[in-house]
Amino acid sequence: MSEIFRAQVDIDLRVNGEQVAARVIAGQHVIDFLREELGLTGAHASCEHGVCGACTIRVNGQAVRGCLMLAAQLDGAEVWTVEGLSDNNTIRDLQDAFVARNALQCGFCTPGMLVSAEELLAQGGIPERGKIREHMSGNYCRCTGYEAIVDAIETVARQRAGKANS
């Protein structure tokens, strides 16, 4: 292999607000990096081909599939996982609403659900249920049947809109 292409790549990034420097294998995806190198096991690697959404995390302000991004691409990136968004209270109301409405059973899909839902909620306003369903259509849940998840997201949208207006 020529010198140009690296089997291991050095990256510098911020994860949940903390500076991280690492050397990663060229083909490693972001979820394996977060889980195995940084011990952040909130985001799950499940289908690993973009279908289920269990790996959804926030990179540079956008919700993305962690399994479809390489760790090598993270140099200079700002990454937030469900752990960081929990610790800084960004999604506390959403988590409370998920618990109150039983929007999780086994909880495997929940970290991805929360990050995806937060992206929609951050746009503001009270989205129609159809819009919530459409936005969440890339996140699979094998337990709940989705109704409670949509309820929880809708509840939080109303609460936040109420706060913004008061």
Place this chain on the structure above:
Amino acid sequence: MKASAGGYARANDLGHAIEMLGSADGMGRVLAGGQSLVAAMNMRLTTGDLLVDISRISALSGITEDAASLRIGALTSHAEIGTDPLVRTYAPLLRDAVACIAHAAIRNRGTIGGALAHADPAAEFPACVLALDATIHVTGRDGKRAIPADDFFHEVFETALQPDEILTAITLPKAERDERQTLQEVTRRSGDYALAGLCLVRRRAGHRVSLLSVGSRPVLARHAMAHLDAGDIDGAVAALRAEIDPPSDTQASAGYRRHIAGVLLRRAMADLTGEKT
């Protein structure tokens, strides 16, 4: 299963990327949004690729206009295309397509250049650029080429791109003031690849009809277009069903795809004329 890449390199600019592809001895692989490529790597459908990451080349991203045409950089994401005001005004077909492509998180990273270079016959953008009569711009070691969309798609995942070439942008004629564009498709669930889909453009020069998921590449339905130009919708539906040769697979039979292609054409015409089907 885990991906096995041969190596990774980040390109600073287009010239750098082409140089690196050239030095990869045939193993070079452009990495754009990664929404098809990384999935394929994770499934080990491809191994040992020397990845040339072009995703940071800002000159390849963004949407601009001149008097007659719209230019969309290869790295422009599906999400950007879905919300861009120029696209809404001058190429609404592309905006409608975005709503049909995958899910929000995938649209945040997937790029139009990647979707065209990938050339999945079930993807929306390839069929759209055919219907819009767009031009695909590529650059390689031997310089630049401008390829009509009509000549770009060869087979499943095969295009006119040479191994050392990078798709840089597409240009397309701006929609005329009274031009109409519509996309119709049948999917089992939101965000799934369509069982069949159809783009219809009506402009002064005539109708353009293209289809996705009915063959090994997106197709232009020339006979149906001629019948529509003559004002004969029934004739167009019959011609359309005769001129496509859809596959049978686990998703749908050839006969069903042929049937819904005709239904989609009627829906598209009804959408243009404001009638209900």
